[in-house]
Amino acid sequence: MKDLVGASGFEPPTSWSRTRRSSQAEPRPERFQSSIDRRIPSIAHSARSNVAVPRAINTPQHSPHARHQQRVRIYQKEGNGDDARRKCERCAARAQQTLRSSRPSRQDRRDARAVHSICLAPRMAARAERLPDRLSFETHAIGLQNPTPDAFFVLTPFKSFVAELARRLPQIASSMFKDFEHLIRMALVLLAGAVLFLLVRQAIVPKSFGQYGHYRAAALDDIRARPVSFAGRQACETCHVDEAAVKSKGKHAGLGCEACHGPSARHAEDPTTVQAVKPDPATLCVRCHEAEPAKPKTFPQVVSKEHSGGASCVQCHQPHSPQVGG
C-alpha cells in the first residue's frame, strides 16, 4: 500500500500523504471545498472515532488541552486550517467519550471539560487563522436535525440553544467581523445620531408641514390673514344707495366704485372718521378716455385737448352717469 500511493509514474507524485493531499489533481486550496462538506466533519468523523480513549493523563504536557494547543500551533504554522479544525473535533469527541465512560476520575472530568471548553467549538482553530467561526452554530443546527451521539454539540432543547446563541453572539460576531468592538461603537454612534436626528426633526419641522403637500399648510392661513384694502362694490352700495342707483342706469354701471375712488376698506369700516377719496376729474377721466390706438375701437375715447379745450370733464359729464343728456 505504502509503495503504491504516491509512487511516481502512475500519476503526478504527491507532496504529502493523502491526509493532506490525495493527488495533484485535487483542487487546491481546500478552502474551495463546498462549505457543506466542511460543516459536518464531526458526523463524517464519528465512524472512525470509536477508539479507546487513554485514561488518566495527568501531566500537564500530556493533557488534552496542552496537546490540542500544540496541534493548533503546528497547523497554524503550516497554514492548514481545515485540519486544525478536524483535529480539534477529534479531541472533543474523545473527551465526550471519556465523560460517558463508566466512573471517570475527577482529573479525567477536569481534562475533558478543558477540552470541552476549548475544542467544543472549532472556533479556537478558526480564530487562530482568522477564519469565520460560523461552524459551531451551524454544526449545532445540523445536530438538531440529525441527532447522532458524536455530533459536536449534544442535542439541547431549543430554549437553551437560544440562550447559548445569545451568549455566543458577541463571539460569533467578533469572529465574523474584524475588530467587532469598533463596530459596536460605530453602531451606537449611528443609533444615537438617528435618534438625535428624529428629535431635532420633530422639533424643527412645523406640525402642519405635509398636511396638503410638501409645504407648510399654516402658510395658507398666514396669507389669508392679510387685511383687505378694497372693500368691494357691495360694501359701498349698502350705504351709498343713491349714487348706486344713478350709476346703475348710466354708462358706468359696470364700474366698481373703487375703480375711481381708490381703495376704501378703511372708510367702509369706519365711515365717520375715515373719509372716502374724491378723485380729481382732471386726471381721472383721461386715464381711461384719452385716445390711444391700442385701445379697443368700440371704447369711447377722445383727444382731450381738442374735445374740451381745457375745460373740466365734469362741466358737461356727471361721472356716475357720464352720457350728456343721458
Next chain:
Amino acid sequence: MNNEATRREVLKDTGKFILLSGAARVALQTMRGEPVVEPDKYKMAEHWWGMTIDIDKCIGCGNCVKACAAENDVPEGFFRTWVERYYVPDADLDSPQVDSPNGGFNGFPEINRPVNAKTFFVPKLCNHCAHSPCVQACPVGATFESPDGVVLVDQKYCIGCRYCVQACPYGCRYLDPRKNVVDKCTLCYHRITKGLTTACAEACPTGARKLADLKNPNDPVHEFLRDNHVEVLKPHLATGAKVFYKDMDEAVR
C-alpha cells in the same frame, strides 16, 4: 334576557353623543372665556381658482396695476400684475414690439408710430398653473399649489434663492428687496377666501379681468370658456395655466 341594543338605539345614542359633546365643547370654551372659533366657511375643496381676461376690453388704464400695488403692498418698480402694449407692424408680423412703461402703472403715453399696425393691450399676471414649474424648482417647499389652485409663497420658509424666479416661464415672480424673499401674485388669496374678488378685477373699469372659480357651476367662466376662442399663455409648456385669454393674438408671448 336580550341585552343587545337595537340598531335604532345605537344610532340614537350616537347622535346624542355627537350633539352633546359638541355642545359641551362650546360650553366649556365659553366658560373658560376662550373665543368660540367659528368653523371656517371657506372650503378649499370647493374651489379651483383662475382668471379670465378679455383682451378686447382692456384699455390699458393701469388701474389693475395700481390696485394690486395698493392691496398687496408691492414695492415700487416690481409688479405682481402688469399691462403690456403690443405693436405688431403689418409688414413684419413676426417681430411685435412690446412696451410696458412702469408696468402700465401710470397708463401708456402715446407713441407716434406708423399706423399700419395692429396694436392692443395684454394684462399679465401669475397664471396659477396647475403644474407650475416654479413649485417644482423650490428646494425648501416654500412655494406650492394650494388645494384650491392658487400658487402661493410661504414667506417664512422662502430662503430667497430665486430658483423659482428663473423657473417661471411667464416672469411673474420677483424678489422683494425689503424682505429678501420671493413674492408674486396670490390671486388676492386673502380676498377670494372671504368671498371678495381680486383687487385688480375690482378696479378694472371695463371688466376685462374677472376672477374665475372653475369648480363653481354657476360661475360665468364656463360660458366664457365655451363661447369664446380662449387660449392660455405658452400652452406648449403644459404648465396647466389657469389665466384664460379671450381672442388672444398670435403675437402674444
